[in-house]
Amino acid sequence: MNSLTLAERVAVTDKVDYLILKYLIEKREKFEYVPQSVLKENLSLTEREAQISLLRLIKNGAVTKKRIRGEDSFSITFTGLDIVATKSLYSKKVIKSLGITIGEGKESRVMFGYDHEDNTLAIKYHRIGRKSFKKRISNFPSKNWVSMTLENAKREYEALQCVKNNMGYVPTPITFTTNAVAMEYFEGTPLYRAELSDPEKVLDAILGTMRIAYVYCKGLTHGDLSQFNVLVSKDEDVRVIDWPQATRDEDVLIGDVTRILSFFEKEYSLERDLEEVLDYVKGYS
Known part of the structure; x- marks a missing residue:
């Protein structure tokens, strides 16, 4: 099979x-x-x-x-988790069918899903293996790989839900079950491959989303923010994706802000003061 x-x-x-x-x-x-x-x-x-x-x-x-x-x-196995999650999505009538795989990495697989009104969704199946997150295992209440996988899905869904509910630029989450998160499908190009006509607008959207996460979601930060997990549409609308490592840690926040500012400075000569941006993200200005 x-x-x-x-x-x-x-x-x-x-x-x-x-x-x-x-x-x-x-x-x-x-x-x-x-x-x-x-x-x-x-x-x-x-x-x-x-x-x-x-x-x-x-x-x-x-x-x-x-x-x-x-x-x-x-x-x-991961396939077993995927089967349980998919059966649950069917029974909850979140989707009526699955499509092709549209993205796959070490710790997740993303597939097209189609709801009962033929809308296209993104179904993200988390896959945290026994060796994944070895350096961050203290972040998980359990060291069991299945539990880490389920917790990752839950963490991403809750982060997306809070940020979206407060008008941040993230995919609209629909539900999560087992190791799967069902969300809005957003058609965009990864930031590192995009050719922006208005980079300042895009950077402002990203930083605004970070501010919403921090101010309205109790100090939340993305945890792995970079040019690889921001999508930009043809109209330069933005979605910040991949939130399973979301956390509440000041050092991680600084890393998130530093990486995204460095990208815009290098690619578009767009300079922002780190301390001023951190004050903005934290809601101090």
């Missing part, structure tokens, strides 16, 4: 498969790998039901198997 799309993988996942995946997520802090006997007992499955479902989930790439203390045990 390696050649199947995510939508096809969701389609071949039945009710028992889904129950198993949900249980693996629920017990993520207790077990990295859940023994088959525990799955059978807690989900009231027969031996045959468990075997058929687990074999299908393995072929579907949704779980991995490891022999532990003489018993087959199972752990959910």
Whole structure:
């Protein structure tokens, strides 16, 4: 089943498969790998039901198997998380179908989604692996990779929601579930590839969004702001994207402001005083 799309993988996942995946997520802090006997007992499955479902989930790439203390045990994969999230988006009627992948990195995958009015959405699936964020693991209340992934999705959704509710230039968030955030699809070019006719307007929009995040969202800052996570439309409207590392940290705020000012100074000879900009972002001026 390696050649199947995510939508096809969701389609071949039945009710028992889904129950198993949900249980693996629920017990993520207790077990990295859940023994088959525990799955059978807690989900009231027969031996045959468990075997058929687990074999299908393995072929579907949704779980991995490891022999532990003489018993087959199972752990959910990123694909398994994606399946659970997508099924939830279907059941909540957020989307009626999935499209192609439009972006993929080490820690997320973004796909087109289509709602029941045929509007195009962006569905972002978070994927924080066991080695990701090694240097920032203290930011997470849990060191379990599944929990870190779920927390990342929640953090991004909450940041987007607060900033958008206060009129910041971010994609409109719709909902989050499991490791997925559904949001407005914004057609734009990454800032580092854009050729701006009015760079001052674009910089003001970015800094205004940072100010909203800090002043109205209790000291929030993006956490990884740069020319790589700002989109600019043909009309030079702006969306600041990728907020999973949003945090409340003064040093991180300074880094965010410094990077974006450095880009505009280098590319457009647009100079701003760092201290004055920080005062503006913090609402002091």
